[in-house]
Amino acid sequence: MDRLTNTIRPYAWGSTTAIPELLGVEPTGEPQAEMWMGAHPGAPSRTERGPLNEVISADPERELGPEAVAKFGPRLPFLFKILAAGAPLSLQVHPNLAQAKEGYEDEERRGVPIDAPHRNYKDANHKPELICALTPFDGFCGFRAPADTARLLEALDIDSLKPYVDLLHAHPEDAALREILTAVLSADHDEMAATVTETAAAAERLGGAYAPYATLAHHFPGDPGVLAAMLLNPVQLQPGEALYLGAGVPHAYLGGLGVEIMANSDNVLRCGLTPKHVDVPELLRVVHFEPTDPGVLRPEADPDGEEVYATPIDEFRLSRLVLAEGSAPRDLTARTPQIVLCTAGTVRVAECELAPGQSVFVPAGERAGLDGSGTVFRATVVV
Incomplete structure (x- = not known):
């Protein structure tokens, strides 16, 4: 298993204090918006074996497991984040898988540079996502x-x-x-x-x-x-509550600290609250215009006490485990790849001790016991 060293992205909307407070370090005075955990090539987590994306690429079946590779290909299919919004993010929507493939292929045919400011589709993947509040978290979701x-x-x-x-x-x-x-x-x-x-x-x-x-x-x-x-719909999540954001659902985050997980994609169509490009015709093609309830998610505990946030997709599965002092160790061993993040207390995953904001990557099939006193979030896939 690999202890992760993670990149913090300094987007202008980020809080200057929330992530430092979680990590127990002094603020730098600069915004700290997102801490990325995973193998996204834009900011892969680092391990003693090298960047996580390179570790996985060297032997996908060993790191991800044969079932995950067969289903999702030779890459980690999710990106895990800590998100700290100190100011509103853009109002946005994500395409479904067919729309993403069609839009990406169209822009490739037309020769639109991948880094062009007016490019809509950076890849051919969809981007369902889940945000789970660590503090009261404000936003808008759905009509x-x-x-x-x-x-x-x-x-x-x-x-x-x-x-x-x-x-x-x-x-x-x-x-x-x-x-x-x-x-x-x-x-x-x-x-x-x-x-x-x-x-x-x-x-x-x-x-x-x-x-x-x-x-x-x-x-x-x-x-x-x-x-x-x-x-x-305006919505405020309380700690432990979550929102699942599927394709076509317009949304915006206003403020708060949360754990976010998403399919490994950069595809975003913006509706406003941004100086960036807004492609109105393409946006209107993607948005679902039916009124809907925001659908606040609360985790459901399985027989072992692991609290699962149920979603309709397989690229990620997020769960929470709360360990009381003196509670029995848990076995996290799985046939799928995992990232385990501590958000409170002190826990141990095998021999790795984790404080708040620290995380580990557990390859598929590797034995991983969990003990200590605190809260962890466990990110994996469904095969």
């Missing part, structure tokens, strides 16, 4: 009922929003949501900026449920994503 959004907009009493209120009362609901999002993202830039500014002032005045939109407008003045976010 709320149009009638609820209509009431939200009506209270702002802004003339330029009244046509959207009328549309929100129209049927079918999916067509109304599509028409509004299209109008918001395609409107004249100056006119939309003026509407967003007026909306922000009204949201500041009203406070309460409107406060998040004033915050968004503070970070992204005049951005149409502020209005797009008003179409979505």
Whole structure:
């Protein structure tokens, strides 16, 4: 098994304190947004045997197990992260597998450089993801009922929003949501900026449920994503609660510390709250426009006390184990590859002692006992 040394990504939206506090180190003063654990070539974890992606590439069946290689190919199919949002992230959506393959192949045929700022598809894979809160965690997820959004907009009493209120009362609901999002993202830039500014002032005045939109407008003045976010369900996760984000579901994270796991992909289509490229036609092709409940997940304990976050995909499986002082050791041995992360207390995986924020990679089939007192998250795959 390999103790992991992980890269921290300094994205501008990252918290300056959350990851240092978890690790028990002094803040640097710079934003620390994500700590990556895995074999993604952009920032692979490092081991005494070398970068994890190179370790796996040297002998995929030994590291991942023959079943995982047969199902997912010779690479770790997930990326595991600690995510610390100190400011809002972009409003975004991910494609399904067929859309990702089609979009990637199309951009390859057209010769769009892989690092071009207007490129949508960096690979041919989908990117389902799961975020599990370590602290209270705020965000938006999925379209709320149009009638609820209509009431939200009506209270702002802004003339330029009244046509959207009328549309929100129209049927079918999916067509109304599509028409509004299209109008918001395609409107004249100056006119939309003026509407967003007026909306922000009204949201500041009203406070309460409107406060998040004033915050968004503070970070992204005049951005149409502020209005797009008003179409979505606000959600606050409590520690231990999670959201599963499948293809086509618009979402944004506002703030908090969490554990995130996703399929190994960089495919993101943005709806706003960003200076980056927004491809409206492609976005509209990918978004699911039906109203939906955010679907907050709470883990379900198996007979051995391992708490599993159930999701409908196989590229990753996330679970949590909480060990009390003096509890019996657990056997984590599995025929699949694993990354084990400690988030509280002190635990041992085989001979590796882990403090909060520390992690290990356990190759398929390697014996791995777990003991100590604390909380760990276990990331693996389903074969």
